[in-house]
Amino acid sequence: MDTERLLPEAPQPEPLPDWEEDLARVGLVRRAFMARRWYGPDWWFVVIGSVIVIFLTLVALFPQWFAPHDPSANVGPRNLAPGEKPDVEVLVSLEGSGVANLRDLASGDREPFGVVVGTPSSEIARAAADTIGEETGERIRLRIQRFDTLEEMLGAVADGSVRAGAGSNIAIEEVLDDYPGVTIQGSLEGAEVTADTSFILGTNQLGQDVLSRLIWGTRVAFLVGFAAAAFALAIGLPLGLVSGFTGGKLDRVLSLIMDSIYSFPGLVLAIAIAAVLGASIFNVVVAIAVVYIPTYFRIVRGQTLAIKEAVFVEAARSIGARSWEILWKYIFPNVIPSVAIIFSVNVADAILTGAGLSFLGLGLPPHIPDWGIDLARGQVAIQTSWWLVTFPGLAVMFVVLTLTMLGEGLIEIINPRLRDR
Amino acid sequence: MNSLLLLFVALGVPTLGVLVYALVTGSPGLRRHVLTRVALTIPMILILATVVFVVLRVLPGDPVTSSLGPRGNPEVREAMRDQLGLDLPIWAQYGRYLGSLFTFDLGNALTSGRRPVAVELGERFPATIELIVPAAIVAVVGGILAGTLAGSRRKSATDYGLRMFSVAIYAMPVFWLGLILQLIFAVQLGWFPVAGRIDPIVSGSLERVTNLLVVDSLITGNWAALGSALRHLVLPAATLGLILLGVFLRLTRVNVIETLQEDYVAAARARGIKEGVIVYRHALRNAMIPVITFIGLQVAILLAGAVLTETVFSWPGVGRYLVERIGLRDYTAVQGVVAVFAIFVSMISLLVDVVYSIVDPRVRY
Amino acid sequence: MSGEILYSVRDLVVEYDTRTGPLRAVDGVSLDIRRGEILGLVGESGCGKSTLGKAMMRLLPRNARIAKGELLFDGQDLMSLSEEQMRHVRGGKIGMVFQDPMTSLNPVQRIIDHITETIKTHKPDASDDEARERAEFLVERLGIRKDRLDDYPHQLSGGMRQRVMIALALALNCDLVIADEPTTSLDVIVEAKFLDLLRDLRDEFNLTILMITHNIGVVAEVADRVAVMYAGEMAEVGDVHPVFAEPAHPYTEGLLKSVPNIALDEEELYQMKGGPPNLLHPPAGCRFNPRCPYVMDICVSQDPPMFPVHGGGGVAACWLRDPERKRSESD
Ligand SMILES: Nc1ncnc2c1ncn2[C@@H]1O[C@H](COP(=O)(O)OP(=O)(O)OP(=O)(O)O)[C@@H](O)[C@H]1O
Numbered sequence A: 001m002d003t004e005r006l007l008p009e010a011p012q013p014e015p016l017p018d019w020e021e022d023l024a025r026v027g028l029v030r031r032a033f034m035a036r037r038w039y040g041p042d043w044w045f046v047v048i049g050s051v052i053v054i055f056l057t058l059v060a061l062f063p064q065w066f067a068p069h070d071p072s073a074n075v076g077p078r079n080l081a082p083g084e085k086p087d088v089e090v091l092v093s094l095e096g097s098g099v100a101n102l103r104d105l106a107s108g109d110r111e112p113f114g115v116v117v118g119t120p121s122s123e124i125a126r127a128a129a130d131t132i133g134e135e136t137g138e139r140i141r142l143r144i145q146r147f148d149t150l151e152e153m154l155g156a157v158a159d160g161s162v163r164a165g166a167g168s169n170i171a172i173e174e175v176l177d178d179y180p181g182v183t184i185q186g187s188l189e190g191a192e193v194t195a196d197t198s199f200i201l202g203t204n205q206l207g208q209d210v211l212s213r214l215i216w217g218t219r220v221a222f223l224v225g226f227a228a229a230a231f232a233l234a235i236g237l238p239l240g241l242v243s244g245f246t247g248g249k250l251d252r253v254l255s256l257i258m259d260s261i262y263s264f265p266g267l268v269l270a271i272a273i274a275a276v277l278g279a280s281i282f283n284v285v286v287a288i289a290v291v292y293i294p295t296y297f298r299i300v301r302g303q304t305l306a307i308k309e310a311v312f313v314e315a316a317r318s319i320g321a322r323s324w325e326i327l328w329k330y331i332f333p334n335v336i337p338s339v340a341i342i343f344s345v346n347v348a349d350a351i352l353t354g355a356g357l358s359f360l361g362l363g364l365p366p367h368i369p370d371w372g373i374d375l376a377r378g379q380v381a382i383q384t385s386w387w388l389v390t391f392p393g394l395a396v397m398f399v400v401l402t403l404t405m406l407g408e409g410l411i412e413i414i415n416p417r418l419r420d421r
Numbered sequence B: 001m002n003s004l005l006l007l008f009v010a011l012g013v014p015t016l017g018v019l020v021y022a023l024v025t026g027s028p029g030l031r032r033h034v035l036t037r038v039a040l041t042i043p044m045i046l047i048l049a050t051v052v053f054v055v056l057r058v059l060p061g062d063p064v065t066s067s068l069g070p071r072g073n074p075e076v077r078e079a080m081r082d083q084l085g086l087d088l089p090i091w092a093q094y095g096r097y098l099g100s101l102f103t104f105d106l107g108n109a110l111t112s113g114r115r116p117v118a119v120e121l122g123e124r125f126p127a128t129i130e131l132i133v134p135a136a137i138v139a140v141v142g143g144i145l146a147g148t149l150a151g152s153r154r155k156s157a158t159d160y161g162l163r164m165f166s167v168a169i170y171a172m173p174v175f176w177l178g179l180i181l182q183l184i185f186a187v188q189l190g191w192f193p194v195a196g197r198i199d200p201i202v203s204g205s206l207e208r209v210t211n212l213l214v215v216d217s218l219i220t221g222n223w224a225a226l227g228s229a230l231r232h233l234v235l236p237a238a239t240l241g242l243i244l245l246g247v248f249l250r251l252t253r254v255n256v257i258e259t260l261q262e263d264y265v266a267a268a269r270a271r272g273i274k275e276g277v278i279v280y281r282h283a284l285r286n287a288m289i290p291v292i293t294f295i296g297l298q299v300a301i302l303l304a305g306a307v308l309t310e311t312v313f314s315w316p317g318v319g320r321y322l323v324e325r326i327g328l329r330d331y332t333a334v335q336g337v338v339a340v341f342a343i344f345v346s347m348i349s350l351l352v353d354v355v356y357s358i359v360d361p362r363v364r365y
Numbered sequence C: 001m002s003g004e005i006l007y008s009v010r011d012l013v014v015e016y017d018t019r020t021g022p023l024r025a026v027d028g029v030s031l032d033i034r035r036g037e038i039l040g041l042v043g044e045s046g047c048g049k050s051t052l053g054k055a056m057m058r059l060l061p062r063n064a065r066i067a068k069g070e071l072l073f074d075g076q077d078l079m080s081l082s083e084e085q086m087r088h089v090r091g092g093k094i095g096m097v098f099q100d101p102m103t104s105l106n107p108v109q110r111i112i113d114h115i116t117e118t119i120k121t122h123k124p125d126a127s128d129d130e131a132r133e134r135a136e137f138l139v140e141r142l143g144i145r146k147d148r149l150d151d152y153p154h155q156l157s158g159g160m161r162q163r164v165m166i167a168l169a170l171a172l173n174c175d176l177v178i179a180d181e182p183t184t185s186l187d188v189i190v191e192a193k194f195l196d197l198l199r200d201l202r203d204e205f206n207l208t209i210l211m212i213t214h215n216i217g218v219v220a221e222v223a224d225r226v227a228v229m230y231a232g233e234m235a236e237v238g239d240v241h242p243v244f245a246e247p248a249h250p251y252t253e254g255l256l257k258s259v260p261n262i263a264l265d266e267e268e269l270y271q272m273k274g275g276p277p278n279l280l281h282p283p284a285g286c287r288f289n290p291r292c293p294y295v296m297d298i299c300v301s302q303d304p305p306m307f308p309v310h311g312g313g314g315v316a317a318c319w320l321r322d323p324e325r326k327r328s329e330s331d
C-alpha cells in the first residue's frame, strides 16, 4: 500500500458567480422575465406550456363553451369525413307553417308529405318517423306524395299543396332561392342541419361529432391525469418522507415493496386493478395512482436521506428542534421542487396510461366521451375512416406534449447540474 | 416439464452464466454485491405475486360467477370452486398460489377448455419475445446513438430537433403510434400487412421448433415463411421500438451532457485527444453506465407497451392473451400472466444489475 | 537562466457570455514565460487565473471567447492555428495538470490506456510496446511501481494520480506544463513531495512550468518568478525574491501580509479590507483602488499601465511606481 493518503476532502463553498449574485438581487417577477435571456428556448417552453395548460384546463372545466355539438348525440350523418358537407335528407316547409319537425306532422290527419321519386327520401322519412314515434309513443303516419322532380316538389311546398317535403340538403340548397318562404328545418332525424352545419373533424359511426367528442374528452383526460397524480403524490410523499427520515426496518421493507412495484409494468398492474374494480372514473384513478406511488416515494425518500445528513439539519438538531419539526421545516420544503417536476411529468404519464386502459376497454363506462374509447372504436373502421383514429390520438399527444414541454423546461431551468458551467 | 418452465430455463441459462462469471472472477466486494442482489430478487418476486393475489382475490368479485355466468349448473359451480380452492381460508389459498408459482404450475384456465395456463403461456410467450427483442435492439442502439449525438452538440439545431422528436415520441400513446403506422404503411401504402404474425397460407408449411417464427423459418430454410414473418414483424416492432427509443435518447443525452462536463473530459481535451474519441470513447462509456442500469427498468415499459402493441396488431402474444382473459374474467390466466411477468422482470433486472457491476470497474475492483 | 521567451501572452482579453452580459475575466493581460523557468501565477479566487491558463491552450468553454490579444508560443502564433493544428499543440507541446486529481482521470480507463492513448494521438505510428515502455519509464521515474499501470484510477491515491497527470504531460516531452492548482487537494506532506518532484523534473526534462495557485507559500517554495493577478488584470510580475522582499504593488503587499509564516516581519497577520470587485461592473481607474491603503486621485480615474520596477527586473501596474510622479515629487 502507498503511504500517501488524502485528507478527507473538506466541502469548499464555491463563490457565487457574479451573475448569480445579480440574479439574487432582483425580485421574483423581474427574475422570471430576465430569465428569458438566460434560458433561451427553455423559458419559452415553460411560458407557452403554461399558457396552453391553462387554456386546456378551461376547456376541461367548461367543454360546453367550446364544443359545437352534444358529444353523445347523433348530430349528423354517419362517417362523414372532416370538412365534408353533410348530404342529409332534410325537412323543408313553408316558413310560419308551424312544421319544424316530423313530429309536427303527427296531428293524425295524414297530411301530404312531398318526396321526389328515385331518391331515398321516403324510406328515410318513414324510418325517422318510426324512431320518433317509438320515442314519443305517438305514431306518425306520413301520407307520401311523390313528385318527379325536386323543383315540382319545392313548388308544391311553396304553394301549400303539401305541408312539408324531404330531399337532399345539398340539392335543395342550390335551388332554394327560387322558392321564397321555403326553409330547411333540419335533418329528418331532428338534428339541426343548415347551410353552415359542418363537422370540422367529421363524424363517427354513430353520427357523433368528432370535434365535440375531442373537446369533451379533455375533461376525462385531465380529471384522470390530475386526480391520479395527486392521489399518488398524497400517498407517496408522506411515505417517502417518513421512510427516509426514520430509516431502519420500516424503511427497508417499504423500499423493497415500492421498488418491486416500480419495476413492474405499470399498465399491467393498472389493467388488473381496473378489471377487478369495474368500470368507473374513480376506479381508473385508483388503478393508475397505485402505479405511480413508488415514483414519488423513491424520489422523496432519496432526497430526505440526503437532506437529513446536511449540515443545517444537524444544526437544527443540536439546538433542540423536535424531529417532526425538522421534517416539516427543513426537509419538506426542500423536496417540493423535485416533487413539482415529477408531478407535471406524472400527470402526462397518467393521461397516457388512462388512454391505454380505456383503449383496451377497461375502466371507463362506455357512455363517457373519452379519447381512448374513441380510438378503440376508430380502429374498427381504420380501413375506411382515417379521421377516427387520427384526431383523438393527436389530442392525447398534444396534451401530453404540452405537459412534458412544461416539465422539461422546468427541469432544464431548475436542475443546476445540467446548467452551463 | 412444461413449456413455460422450458422457456424460463432457456432465459435463465445466460443469467446463470453471468452470475457465475461475476462470482468466480470478481473481487470479494463484487461477490457480496452479486449475492445480495440475488437474495433481493426472491422477495421482489414474492411481493409482486402478493400484490397480484391481493388485487385479484381480496378485492370484490367472484371468479366462478363471472366465468360461468349466473345461470351455471350448481354442481359444476361447486366442482369449480373446489378445484380453485375458493372455499379454503384466504391464507390457505395464498399458500397454494405461491406453491403453484414455484413449480411453474399455474393452474388450469377457467376458459378455453380448462387448459393449463402454463401451457397456454408457453405457446404465447415466444410471440412476445419475438416482438420485444427487435424492438429493444432498435431502441437501445438507436436511442444511444441519437442521444450521444444530441448531447455532444448541446443546444445545436440537431439537439433541439432530436429533443423535440423524443418528446413527441414520448407523448404518443403506444397504441396510437401503432394505429398510425398501420394506417399509413398497411392501409394506405399497403407495404406491410395490417395485423397478425404470419400469413395463414405459409403458416401451415412452417415446422415449429422454437415457436419463434423468424428463427424457425431460418433453421428450416423456409424462405417464404421468413419473408412473411419479417413483413408482419416490421410495424409492431417499430411501434414498440420507437417509443422506447425516445426514452433512451433522452436518458443518454442527459448523461452525455453531464459526463462531458467532467474534469477528465477537459483533461482529455487538454491532451489533444480528438473530439470524436472524447465523445464516443470517454464520455459515452461513462454515460452508458447509468443507461445500462436503466435498461432493467425499461423491460417494464417494454412489456406494458407489448400489451398495447399486441392488441393493436392482433399479435398472438402474452399481452393480448392477458387482455382477452381479463375480458373473460379468467382469473387463473390473469394471475398466471402477471406472475410470469413478475419473474421475467426480476430476472432481467438481476441480469442487468450484475452486468453493470462487471462493466463498471469502480464496482468490480 | 536563459532569457529566451517560450510563451508570450500579449494584451489578452477573454470574455464570458453570462446571463447578465459579457464578463471580462481576463482584461488586457500580458505575460512572458521564459524557457526553463517555473512561473507562479497567484491571485484571489475568481481573479481569472484558470481562465488565463485555459485561454493559453485555447481550451475555453463554449460561452467564452478570446476577444483580443496574441498568443505566441515558441515563435508560433497560436491564434492563427486551425483547431486541428491546435489539437497537436495540446498534449504534444503544452500539457496541463488540473486541480483535482480525483476527477481528472477517466474512471473506466486503466492508467496505461490514458498514457498510450495520448502518445498514439500525437504519434500515430508508435507501437503499443513503445508506448508501454515509455509509460513504464515515466511512472517509475515518478515513483509509482509499473504494475500499477494496469490499475483503474480509483485504485490509486490522490498523490499518485497527480503524478500520473504529470506523466501524461511528460509522455510526449511537452515544453510547457500549465499546472492549475495541482496541489490544492493534496495534503501537506504529499504536496511538499510533489513540489520537490516538479523541480527535479523541470531540470531533468527541461520543462517550463506555469504554476497557477492561490497559495503564496507554494510560489515561494518552487517558483523562479511570480505573476500576481487581480480582478482580471496583471498587478505585478517579477523575480520571486525582490517581489517578496519588496512588493511593488499594494495588492501584492496585502497578499503577502495576509499569509502566515512569510508575512513581512511587520505587525501581525493582516486582513485586507473589502473583497474582489464584480467583474461585470469593475471599478473605474485602477481596479484595486477601493481596497488600496495608498489610494490617490489618479487611481480613481485612470487605469495604470505597467511600470518597470526593481531596477527593471519586474513590472507593476500601480501609479505609485510611475517614474514621472517620482520625479515630480523629488522636485
Ligand atoms: N464558464 C463560465 N461562465 C461564466 N463565467 C465564468 C465561467 N468560468 C469562470 N467564470 C468567471 O470568470 C471569473 C474568473 O474565473 P476563473 O475560474 O478564471 O478564476 P480563478 O482565478 O481560477 O479562481 P479560482 O482560484 O477559484 O480557481 C470569475 O468571476 C468566474 O465567475
Ligand SMILES: [Mg+2]
Pocket: C049, C050, C051, C180
Ligand atoms: Mg481556478
